[in-house]
Amino acid sequence: MGNIQVRLPDGKTTEVSSGLKIQELAASLGIDSNVIAAKIDGVAVDLDRALSRDCTLDWISLNSPEGLDILRHSTAHLMAQAVQDLFPGTQVTIGPTIEDGFYYDFKRDRSFTPEEIEKIEACMRELAALNLKVAREEIARESAIELFRRMGEEYKVEILGDIPEETVSLYRQGDWVDLCRGPHVPSTGAIRAFKLTGVAGAYWRGDEKNEMLQRIYGTSWPTEEALREHLRLLEEAKKRDHRRLGRELDLFSFHPLAPASPFFHPKGAFVYNELVSYMRRLYLRYGYQEVITPQIFDVELWRRSGHYDHFKENMYFTRIEEREFGVKPMNCPGHTFIYASKKRSYRDLPLRYADFGRLHRFEKSGVTAGLTRVRSFSQDDAHIFCAPDQIEGEMAALLKMLREVYQTFQFTEMQVKLSTRPDHFIGSLEVWGRAEDSLAQSLKKEGIAYQVNPGDGAFYGPKIDFVVLDALRRGWQLATIQLDFSMPERFDLSYVTPGGTEARPVMIHRAILGSIERFMGILIEHCAGALPVWLAPVQVRVMTVTDEQKEYAQKVFEELKALGWRVELDGRNEKLGYKIREAQVEKIPYAAVIGDREVKEQTISPRRRGGENLKPMCVKDFVEMLKAEVTQALGN
RNA sequence: GCUGGCGUAGCUCAACGGUAGAGCAGCUGAUUUGUAAUCAGCAGGUUGUAGGUUCAACUCCUAUCGCCAGCUCCA
Numbered sequence: 240m241g242n243i244q245v246r247l248p249d250g251k252t253t254e255v256s257s258g259l260k261i262q263e264l265a266a267s268l269g270i271d272s273n274v275i276a277a278k279i280d281g282v283a284v285d286l287d288r289a290l291s292r293d294c295t296l297d298w299i300s301l302n303s304p305e306g307l308d309i310l311r312h313s314t315a316h317l318m319a320q321a322v323q324d325l326f327p328g329t330q331v332t333i334g335p336t337i338e339d340g341f342y343y344d345f346k347r348d349r350s351f352t353p354e355e356i357e358k359i360e361a362c363m364r365e366l367a368a369l370n371l372k373v374a375r376e377e378i379a380r381e382s383a384i385e386l387f388r389r390m391g392e393e394y395k396v397e398i399l400g401d402i403p404e405e406t407v408s409l410y411r412q413g414d415w416v417d418l419c420r421g422p423h424v425p426s427t428g429a430i431r432a433f434k435l436t437g438v439a440g441a442y443w444r445g446d447e448k449n450e451m452l453q454r455i456y457g458t459s460w461p462t463e464e465a466l467r468e469h470l471r472l473l474e475e476a477k478k479r480d481h482r483r484l485g486r487e488l489d490l491f492s493f494h495p496l497a498p499a500s501p502f503f504h505p506k507g508a509f510v511y512n513e514l515v516s517y518m519r520r521l522y523l524r525y526g527y528q529e530v531i532t533p534q535i536f537d538v539e540l541w542r543r544s545g546h547y548d549h550f551k552e553n554m555y556f557t558r559i560e561e562r563e564f565g566v567k568p569m570n571c572p573g574h575t576f577i578y579a580s581k582k583r584s585y586r587d588l589p590l591r592y593a594d595f596g597r598l599h600r601f602e603k604s605g606v607t608a609g610l611t612r613v614r615s616f617s618q619d620d621a622h623i624f625c626a627p628d629q630i631e632g633e634m635a636a637l638l639k640m641l642r643e644v645y646q647t648f649q650f651t652e653m654q655v656k657l658s659t660r661p662d663h664f665i666g667s668l669e670v671w672g673r674a675e676d677s678l679a680q681s682l683k684k685e686g687i688a689y690q691v692n693p694g695d696g697a698f699y700g701p702k703i704d705f706v707v708l709d710a711l712r713r714g715w716q717l718a719t720i721q722l723d724f725s726m727p728e729r730f731d732l733s734y735v736t737p738g739g740t741e742a743r744p745v746m747i748h749r750a751i752l753g754s755i756e757r758f759m760g761i762l763i764e765h766c767a768g769a770l771p772v773w774l775a776p777v778q779v780r781v782m783t784v785t786d787e788q789k790e791y792a793q794k795v796f797e798e799l800k801a802l803g804w805r806v807e808l809d810g811r812n813e814k815l816g817y818k819i820r821e822a823q824v825e826k827i828p829y830a831a832v833i834g835d836r837e838v839k840e841q842t843i844s845p846r847r848r849g850g851e852n853l854k855p856m857c858v859k860d861f862v863e864m865l866k867a868e869v870t871q872a873l874g875n
Numbered sequence: 876g877c878u879g880g881c882g883u884a885g886c887u888c889a890a891c892g893g894u895a896g897a898g899c900a901g902c903u904g905a906u907u908u909g910u911a912a913u914c915a916g917c918a919g920g921u922u923g924u925a926g927g928u929u930c931a932a933c934u935c936c937u938a939u940c941g942c943c944a945g946c947u948c949c950a
Contacts, residue, residue, distance in 0.1 A: 342945095350878065350879055351879085352879090352880095353879095353880080436944095437879090437880095437944060437945070438878085438879060438880085438944085438945085439878065439879065439944060439945030439946065440877065440878025440879065440945070440946060441878080441945070441946045441947095442877080442878095442946060442947070445946075445947075446947085447876080447877070447946075447947050447948095451877065451878055451946080452878090452946095453878080453879090454878090454945070454946080456944090456945080482942095482943095486885095486886080487886085493941090493942090494941095495923080495940065495941045495942085496940095496941095498940090498941070498942095553948090553949090598950090600949085600950085602948080602949075603876050603877095603947085603948070604876070604941090605876065605877075605878095605945095605946090605947090606876090606946095606947080606948060606949075608943090611950090612948095612949075612950080613950095616950075618950065620950095695949095704950095716949085716950070717950080718950095719950070750950070752950095753950045754950045756950090757950055758950090782910095784907085784908065784909050784910095785907045785908060785909090786907060786908095787907080812906080812907065812908085813907095813908075813912095813913085814906095814907090814908045814909085814912085814913065815908065815909050815910055816908085816909085816910060816911065816912070816913095817908090817911085817912055817913080818910085819909095819910045819911060820910090820911035820912055821911085821912090822911090823910095823911055824911075830910075832909070832910065834909055835909090836909085844909085844910085846910060850910080850911085852910065
């Protein structure tokens with residue numbers, strides 16, 4: 240065995256004898272114990288791996304994203320070991336890492352009870368304490384198939400059947416073995432801070448036609464502190480849950496007799512309408528015209544549009560006078576009728592029809608959730624009818640509008656996905672290709688990075704989806720832009736070109752907030768219920784210190800009200816601290832405190848939600864301040 | 876729809892085979908109070924619904940509805 244040259248992360252090169260294990264090299268270099276794996280020329284490997292050629296070496300620390308991923312994967316293995324120790328006969332399937340954690344799917348006749356989960360967790364701690372060495376082993380695929388078949392692991396055998404390589408790797412810890420690509424932590428003792436977080440059913444390979452497996456979720460971290468911090472964030476998210484805030488702030492509620500259909504209370508309805516007004520103001524500037532269209536249509540319409548063939552499972556139907564009707568799940572077909580109500584010229588295009596019409600979509604029970612997934616909703620929906628050569632300009636305008644909207648709501652980050660032709664589609668392949676290219680071109684032109692989501696388009700055309708990240712960095716899909724050459728065809732839409740010939744317009748389906756319901760839910764979580772002043776159902780609460788100031792407070796209240804501010808008066812016989820607390824809990828942006836001093840000086844003392852006390856000021860100055868705040872937020 | 880969990884007062888939760896209890900909210904009264912909770916009293920529940928087991932059911936069983944966590948699907 241000769242010597243080899245190893246280039247270390249610090250740029251220095253060291254000469255070691257071939258066959259030296261990375262671990263041994265690390266020990267000799269005094270590398271800290273957080274290093275749990277390494278990279279040879281960029282490929283992640285176990286510390287147990289021997290160095291056999293000249294290479295560049297990088298350390299993978301527990302604190303790096305790659306290290307965390309390895310830790311979590313190893314924790315999934317540890318869990319699988321515990322499960323098979325405790326419940327012989329349970330088969331393992333797959334156990335990948337996910338954001339902040341991992342899961343492992345098991346084949347077992349019954350599901351895991353909370354008590355069993357506790358037992359599994361305890362068993363995992365014991366196995367971790369044993370600090371079992373995690374050893375990699377490479378064997379021929381055929382031998383692996385033989386091995387897992389003997390062990391009764393049918394799923395592993397199936398997985399092995401799909402692996403093209405002739406050699407596969409196994410990982411052993413104690414007497415437990417699993418098929419795995421690796422790498423893993425060197426020994427189970429590296430797994431320090433973990434918690435099993437949930438159980439759920441999951442279909443084998445994610446297909447509901449397959450048998451259901453039992454999934455256990457968990458999370459794993461380098462330190463106890465990191466684990467605690469993660470659990471704290473989960474608690475924080477719970478506090479922001481819009482379902483909880485919706486009740487606490489008296490915005491909306493649900494009733495079992497109208498499942499998945501929200502009731503907006505006065506304050507919630509105010510916010511809802513204000514969101515719609517906001518979009519209407521934008522429509523004025525961006526050249527949209529609002530239309531109102533029917534709620535139910537003869538199924539004939541849905542047959543023509545393709546919804547009957549491709550969206551029927553999500554629709555509500557009703558029969559009357561021997562005629563079958565479908566409640567609209569989308570506005571688009573209705574808009575084609577307005578388009579087709581007269582002869583159109585190229586001079587009319589683009590035509591932008593906006594519609595806040597109520598939509599109903601049947602969603603399988605079990606998928607609905609709060610405001611984010613409902614059966615009755617409306618969208619800031621619009622359909623743009625334009626000539627093919629206008630697509631680009633429309634897309635650019637749309638992206639500008641979209642950015643403006645997201646900035647207003649302080650969604651500073653977004654991800655973009657281009658979804659292509661699904662299995663169920665209408666129209667020709669050629670037309671689909673054209674539409675997909677158009678969308679991709681537009682994104683490139685605007686310099687927007689995007690991922691492709693194959694097969695995720697609407698049945699009538701490809702789409703661009705926009706996912707925003709909220710304050711807790713959770714992703715939410717809001718906007719969608721869909722390019723449609725089929726609907727104009729199906730409804731035989733046309734316009735007269737400059738040359739006097741007839742041409743087919745293109746339809747762009749688009750929504751920026753998405754559904755108003757869903758957007759409201761996301762916005763509530765984003766701002767933790769503290770809506771910006773312009774959107775808050777109550778903007779100011781005027782409050783007295785004692786009854787002495789009631790008269791003046793009433794005057795201030797009337798004054799603000801007359802100026803159009805949404806204001807309430809709290810003249811109750813309670814301590815100021817009590818009134819302040821209530822206003823704070825209700826997340827009202829401003830409390831206007833009035834005591835004897837204010838009466839004497841004809842001022843108010845505003846207090847911002849959050850605790851900031853402002854100097855006493857006259858009502859006029861206060862109003863100017865509010866105005867400036869609104870203007871700043873809305874940028875106009 | 877599927878897997879699992881959970882439904883007790885408006886809200887948060889207790890009681891877990893022996894005829895339902897607390898805090899907050901609500902109402903009444905006292906208190907006139909300066910930036911996140913003044914005190915006292917009162918009222919409020921056929922324990923989601925329908926069956927069943929039992930001398931006895933909030934508690935055990937079955938069905939059903941709803942909610943929650945996932946799977947699948949999606950705005």
